Amino acid sequence: MEADLSLQDRKDLDKFIKFFALKTVQVIVQARLGEKICTRSSSSPTGSDWFNLAIKDIPEVTHEAKKALSGQLPGIGRSMCVEISLKTSEGDSMELETWCLEVNEKCDRDIKVSYTVYNRLSLLLKSLLAITRVTPAYKLSRKQGHDYVILYRIYFGEVQLAVLGEGFQTVRVGVVGTPIGTITLSCAYRTNLAFMSTRQFERAAPIMGIIVDHFVDRPFVTVGPMHPCTYRTPAGDEVLEYPGVEDSQEVCTTSFSTSPPSQIVNQGKDGGVPLGPVQLLHGTPADHGKISTCNTADTTQHVPATPSSSGEETEAMTRSNETKSSSPTNALEATFIRKVGALVNKPTTQVTTASLDLPFAAFAPKNFDLEENDIMLHPNDSPPPESPLQGSLHSDGSSGSSGQTQDDFVMVDFKPAFSKDDLLPMDLGTFYREFQNPPQLSSLSVDVSAQSMAEDLDSLPEKLALYEKNIDEFDAFVDTLQ
C-alpha cells in the first residue's frame, strides 16, 4: 500500500500531518482564549503560513503539543486529543469538550499528496475555525474571568470521552483521505452542565458573609497537565525558550504546479527560514509586530488571579490546599439553612463547628454535625407531619407564635420544594412559614355563636336607612367607574 507512495510524497505527507496537528491545537486553544481573533490576509506568500491560513503560533501551545506528540505523528490507533475544561474559582472543574484528530485505515491511494491533500487540510482547518465558535464552550470561554477559567490539555493515544458525562454530543468537523489513512477531526462536547448552577457564572455575593475564596489560596493555578487558555508573557527573567522551526525543511510548501505531474518548488530550502516567525518563537511572545496580525487584543493579558505560572511547587501546594479545603467548601456549597422550626421546643443542640477550621465559625451555617439528629434522615417513632400546613389549619385565636405546642411536629431542616440552592434559600422558607401562620382576620375572630340571626335582621333597617341617605354619593361613585 505504501509502496505506491514515493519517498518525497511520504515525507511531504508526514510533514503536512505534523503541522496540521500543530495548527489544529493552535486554532482550538486560541478559540478558547476568550478573545476575538483577527489575523491579516497577505497576498504575497511568506512560506511560513501553513495551509495558506494566517494562524499565529502561541509558543507555549506549540511546546505543549510537541511534548504530547513526543516526536510521533497521529496515526491509526494514536489519536491526538485536546481537552477543554472549566475550572471555577472554588476549585470545581468540569471537562467541556474533547477535540480528536484521528486516523483510520481507509486509504485513498490515488489522491495527490502535495496538492489535493494539502488543500483539503486547509479546508479542514477553515472548518475547524468555524466549528470552534459554534460549540457551547465558546460562549463560556468568552465570559471567563473572575468566576472561572478555561483550561486545555493535550494528550496522545486513546480518546477519553467518559469525562464528558452522559449524553454528550459529537460533531464531525471533516475528513481528509490520504494514501496512508483517512484523517478525521471531530469534537465531542458535554451537554449536561447540571452540577454547575447558573449562579457560578454570574457575579454572586458571598454566601452568609463568608468570603468563599478564603479557603482556596490560588484558585487559578493549574494542576497537573491542565493549562489555562490564557496568554501571558513570561514573567521577569523566566524567559522560556521554545524551540522554533528547527530546520529549513519545516517551512511549508506554498507553490503548486498547474501541469501534471506536479512539481513542487519548496520555498525556503535555499533561502533559509524566514526571520519573522522564528523571532516570534523566542523570547516574548507578545511581540506581534513580527508576524502580520492586526489583533491589538493579542497583547491583552488575561492575567489570572495568581501571578505565578505553573511551577511545580505551586502545583504541590494547590493539591494539598485542594484536599484540605475541599471539605469546607463542599460543606458550604451543599449546605442549606437548618433553622429549627417555630413549632419545635427542643433546644438547638450541638452547634459544633469545631471540626471546621473556620475563622468566623460563629457565622458559619450549623450543618453537618446535626446529621445524626436529622429526623428527616433518621425517622423517629412519632410520625412526622404530612405537611407543615397542618399546624396552621388547626390554629385558632392566637397568631402564629409558638403557642402551638405540638411536640410531635418537629420541623427540622426545612427545605422548601422547588427552591434552588441559591444565595438566600431561607427567603423562600421564611415566606413559606409566614404564609402558613398568618394573623387571623379580625372579622373571623368575632365569636360567631354570640350573634344571633334575629339581631342581624334588626340592625338591617338602620343600615338601609343610612345607605339611602348616602345614595347620591354611591351614584356618583358608580358614575366615575363608567
Next chain:
Amino acid sequence: MNCRSQVLEVSVEGRQVDEAMLALLHTILLHRSTGKFHYKKEGTYSIGTVGIQDIDCDFIDFTFVRLSSDELDRAIRKAVGEFKDALRSSGNDGAGQISLEFYQKKKSRWPFSDECIPWEVWSIKVNVVNLANEQERQICREKVGEKLGEKVINIVEVINRHEYLPKMPTQSEVDNVFDTSLKDVQPYLYKISFQITDSLGTSVSTTMRRLIKDTLAL
C-alpha cells in the same frame, strides 16, 4: 455536469436578517476562497495567505468567522442590504430567499457571450417573524444563535464531502474560475441573487438578479 444545490432555512426577526445572512454567506465564502495566486515561470504558482476574523453579532447570540478582507465584506454587506430592503418593503411578514451561486465561465466565440456554468448553489430561505415584547426578543436572540450554529455545521458537512471543485486553472484561465479583482483574497467566481415571496407563498413580485461583480459585462 450537475450543479449541486443546498438549501438552508432560518426564521429571524427583522433586525436579525443582516447578521444572519452575513454569518452564513461569510461561512460559505470562507471555505470557497483561497489566497491570491501568484503565477511563476514553468507553470507553477504560489498561493497567498488568508487571514480570519471573529465577528460578534449584535442582535444574535452568535459569533462567526469571516475572511479578513474588507472588500469582500463590503460586497456581501451590499447584497445583504439590498435583500433586507426588499424584504422590508414587501410587507410585515416577509419571506424571501437569497442565493449564493458559484460558477465557472466558459469562453465562447464571438458574437456569443461567455457562458456561466454554476457548479454549486447555496439558497438561504428567510422567514421574518414579528415579536411582541422584549422577553420574546431575548429568547429569539438565543434561539437564532443556536439555529445559526446548526446551519454552520450543515455547511461544513457539505463542504467536507469534497465533491466537485473546478480544476486549478492555468494563468490564462484563472479569471474563468476565480474572482481575481480583490486584492487580498480570491474567492471562486460567485454571484448573489435574491427573490421575495409574497404572503401567499408564491414567488411573484421581482426576481432580481444582482451582479456583485461585472463578470458578465461585455
